[in-house]
Amino acid sequence: MKKGDNLIFNLSVEVISNQMIASEVFKIKFFSKEIASVAKPGQFIHLKLDYEDILLRRPFSFYRAEKETFELLFQIVGKGTAFLSKLKPKEKVDVLGPLGNCFSLPNNISRILLVAGGIGIAPLRFLAEVAKKKGIESYLLYGTCSSNKIVDLADFKALTKEAFILTEDGSFGEKAMVTDLLQKFAHEVAPDYAYACGPRLMLKEVVKILISLNIKVEIALEEVLGCGLGVCHGCVCQTTKGYQTVCRDGPVFEGKSIIWE
Numbered sequence: 543m544k545k546g547d548n549l550i551f552n553l554s555v556e557v558i559s560n561q562m563i564a565s566e567v568f569k570i571k572f573f574s575k576e577i578a579s580v581a582k583p584g585q586f587i588h589l590k591l592d593y594e595d596i597l598l599r600r601p602f603s604f605y606r607a608e609k610e611t612f613e614l615l616f617q618i619v620g621k622g623t624a625f626l627s628k629l630k631p632k633e634k635v636d637v638l639g640p641l642g643n644c645f646s647l648p649n650n651i652s653r654i655l656l657v658a659g660g661i662g663i664a665p666l667r668f669l670a671e672v673a674k675k676k677g678i679e680s681y682l683l684y685g686t687c688s689s690n691k692i693v694d695l696a697d698f699k700a701l702t703k704e705a706f707i708l709t710e711d712g713s714f715g716e717k718a719m720v721t722d723l724l725q726k727f728a729h730e731v732a733p734d735y736a737y738a739c740g741p742r743l744m745l746k747e748v749v750k751i752l753i754s755l756n757i758k759v760e761i762a763l764e765e766v767l768g769c770g771l772g773v774c775h776g777c778v779c780q781t782t783k784g785y786q787t788v789c790r791d792g793p794v795f796e797g798k799s800i801i802w803e
């Protein structure tokens with residue numbers, strides 16, 4: 543996949559379905575041929591939610607996109623996501639996107655490692671699907687706090703060569719954090735490339751472990767955004783190339799390029 547300039551649409555798109563698939567985690571599907579046909583894994587859309595005092599748009603990664611529809615996976619954390627969870631089929635939302643860059647998925651690779659923490663699974667699902675279509679094997683290490691937060695397990699098992707699921711409270715799979723098992727899992731899989739998304743502290747540790755194993759890793763950052771277009775500079779992060787915007791230069795960055803505070 544080529545990183546670079548994107549076609550960006552600002553459209554009012556119709557909800558097709560919206561359902562809770564885990565505790566406070568929803569999957570919402572929209573109809574838009576324009577957006578779905580150009581969306582790439584790692585990119586996101588910016589939603590304008592017409593509710594009370596919500597002024598800023600809210601960003602969400604593509605969980606899936608095909609032909610005329612795209613899906614998002616979201617967790618309720620505040621007003622915007624609570625409002626989003628109540629949208630019904632046929633209601634419309636103002637969508638800006640696709641925005642940002644995408645995961646690189648070079649042509650010469652055959653085996654990738656996906657590392658997901660919680661809702662960070664969202665962009666990695668789309669990546670696993672595209673990788674499978676290209677004949678690339680995916681291995682998934684997916685951790686959540688508890689079993690009631692795990693999403694689409696059967697789907698992930700079908701998309702990947704191996705999906706290793708763990709929970710922090712031990713209610714499903716091994717009782718561990720992603721970072722506890724990453725070194726062993728990555729060593730066994732020996733991937734050509736790795737991709738990760740999840741909480742910032744997890745990503746920092748994931749990058750450290752994978753770099754120590756000499757495995758290239760790309761991460762998708764999920765910072766609080768303003769404009770989403772690279773204009774307000776409200777989302778800058780420090781990298782080896784200087785300050786970069788998460789919304790325009792990212793959200794996908796080479797793990798080794800991030801300077802963690």
Ligand SMILES: Cc1cc2nc3c(=O)[nH]c(=O)nc-3n(C[C@H](O)[C@H](O)[C@H](O)COP(=O)(O)OP(=O)(O)OC[C@H]3O[C@@H](n4cnc5c(N)ncnc54)[C@H](O)[C@@H]3O)c2cc1C
Binds near residue numbers: 615619620763
């Ligand atoms: C590029 C990108 C992709 C994202 N993809 C997804 C996704 O696929 N699924 C998903 O559930 N979420 C995703 N997020 C995070 C999502 O945008 C926020 O959870 C959402 O905007 C919160 O809106 P709210 O109105 O419900 O919460 P608010 O009322 O705005 O905030 C509630 C709490 O969440 C915190 N918060 C707000 N925004 C973020 C954020 N961006 N990251 C971390 N904490 C935040 C606030 O500090 C506050 O504590 C993504 C963020 C970015 C930047």
Ligand code: FES
Binds near residue numbers: 767787
């Ligand atoms: S949110 Fe405005 S520059 Fe990134």
